[in-house]
Amino acid sequence: MSAATDTAAGPATTGSRSGLVRGLTSGAAIVALLYVVLYALYALWEPRALSASTFTSLVNNAAPLAIAAAGETLVVLTRGFDLSVAGVVSLTNVFMAVYPLEGPGGAVLSLLGCCAIGAAVGAVNGWLVAVLRLQTIAATLGTMIVCQGLALVVLDAPGGMVAEWVSYELTDRLFGVVPVSGLVVLAVALAWLAFSRTNTGIGLYAVGADEHAAMLSGVSVRRIRFVAFVGAGMLYGVAGFMLSAQTATGNPNAGAPFLMLVFAAVALGGTSLSGGRGGLVGSIIGAGSLMLLQKVLFSGGVSSFYTGIFQGFVLIAAILFGRAVPRLLGAIR
Numbered sequence: 001m002s003a004a005t006d007t008a009a010g011p012a013t014t015g016s017r018s019g020l021v022r023g024l025t026s027g028a029a030i031v032a033l034l035y036v037v038l039y040a041l042y043a044l045w046e047p048r049a050l051s052a053s054t055f056t057s058l059v060n061n062a063a064p065l066a067i068a069a070a071g072e073t074l075v076v077l078t079r080g081f082d083l084s085v086a087g088v089v090s091l092t093n094v095f096m097a098v099y100p101l102e103g104p105g106g107a108v109l110s111l112l113g114c115c116a117i118g119a120a121v122g123a124v125n126g127w128l129v130a131v132l133r134l135q136t137i138a139a140t141l142g143t144m145i146v147c148q149g150l151a152l153v154v155l156d157a158p159g160g161m162v163a164e165w166v167s168y169e170l171t172d173r174l175f176g177v178v179p180v181s182g183l184v185v186l187a188v189a190l191a192w193l194a195f196s197r198t199n200t201g202i203g204l205y206a207v208g209a210d211e212h213a214a215m216l217s218g219v220s221v222r223r224i225r226f227v228a229f230v231g232a233g234m235l236y237g238v239a240g241f242m243l244s245a246q247t248a249t250g251n252p253n254a255g256a257p258f259l260m261l262v263f264a265a266v267a268l269g270g271t272s273l274s275g276g277r278g279g280l281v282g283s284i285i286g287a288g289s290l291m292l293l294q295k296v297l298f299s300g301g302v303s304s305f306y307t308g309i310f311q312g313f314v315l316i317a318a319i320l321f322g323r324a325v326p327r328l329l330g331a332i333r
Helices: 003-025 027-045 052-077 085-098 103-131 136-154 164-169 180-195 199-209 211-216 221-247 258-268 280-299 304-332
Strands: none
Touching (some): 027 258, 027 280, 027 304, 052 085, 052 258, 085 103, 085 136, 085 221, 085 258, 103 136, 103 164, 103 221, 164 221, 180 221, 199 211, 258 280, 280 304
C-alpha cells in the first residue's frame, strides 16, 4: 500500500473514531444507558416490570415531565432559564378540569387550547426577555406567579373532572401494546429532530454558544429567543394536557413539582445549562430516568422521603460520568 493511501486512510479512520466518541459520549446516549440499568434493577424487584401494562404505566407517568423538559431545553439552549413551566402546567391542568370537552374532537380542541395558553405565556416571556432585555429568571418568575394566581382563580381547590375520553384514551395502549402517551412523546422528539436542522434550530445553538458571534453571523438573536420561549410554552401546554389525562382531575398546584424536575431532566440528558449544547431527546430520556428511579426505589423498599436524595446523587453521578468518559475514550485513541 502506498504512502498516499496510508495518509488518506488515517484521517478517515480518525474521523470515524471521533464520530464514535461523540456518539458514545453524547448526553442522550449516556442517559439512555442509565435508563437501561435502572430498568434492569426494576425488573429484579418487580416481577411484572416487563409486562405491557407496567411499561405503559411508566410511560404515562413520565410523559408530562418529558414534554415539559423538552420545552425547557429550548430555552436552556439559548442560555436562558424558564420558571414559568410550573405555572403553565398548573393553568392548563385546571383548564382541562373545569372545561372538559368529550370525544376526539373535544380532545383536539382542548389540546389546542392548552397550546394557545402556553404560547401566550411564552410570547410574554419572549417579549420581556428578547425585547425588553429582562433577566430570564426574573421575567419567568413573574409569569409563573401570574399563572399560578390565574389557576387559583379558575379552580381554588383540587377538583373538577377531565373529559373521560382524554383520561381513558390517552393513557391506554394502541393495539394493546404501544402506549398512546409514548406516541405523543415520540412525536415531540421527531418534531425536534426535524426542527433542529432548520435555520432557526441551528440558531438556538448559535445564540447559546456565543450571542455576539451569532449576531455578527446575521442571526436575529431577538427572534431566536422569542421563538424559543413560545415553543417552550406550547410544550408546557402539551405537558399540562398529558398530566390532566393521567390525573383525570384538576389541581391549581399541579405544576409545582415540575419546577425543579425539568432542570434535573435537562441536565441529566446532557444539555449544558450554560447553553449551546444538548438537545430535546436527551432531556426526554432524562425525565424518564428520573421517574423510573422513583419506581425502582419504591420497589426496593426505600422510603419516598429519600427519593429526592437519590435523584440528586444520580444526577451528579451522570454529569461526572459524562465528563469522564470523553477523556477516557480520548486516552484510548
